[in-house]
Amino acid sequence: MPYKKTKELPGQVRSHLPAHAQEIYLAAFNSAWLSYEDPEKRHGNETREETAHRVAWAAVKTHYRKNPQTGEWEEKIPKQMN
Known part of the structure; x- marks a missing residue:
């Protein structure tokens, strides 16, 4: 069933992903x-x-x-266009 708010996401998602990543997850799931x-x-x-x-x-x-060192989710740095 679709989620209305990030606080409704599964615990594994809420406890591991940063807030912005949770918003991406919610939108993509829905x-x-x-x-x-x-x-x-x-x-x-x-x-x-x-x-x-x-x-x-x-x-x-x-x-x-x-x-891989910390196990934390972090935003990818966009590649510079030359």
Whole structure:
């Protein structure tokens, strides 16, 4: 089911991701929830919720990375264009 606020996100998301990453997660989850209502659009035998969570994590990973030394999620630094 879609989330209205970041405080409704799963505990693992709230406790590990920075606030901005949580907003990305929420928006991506809700969009995927609407987009993947039809089971034929989903990957394999995933439920609608599983697909939405997978899409949400992928969206977060486009802007954030987990620091291998600290284990903390941090925003990716955009590459400089020359």
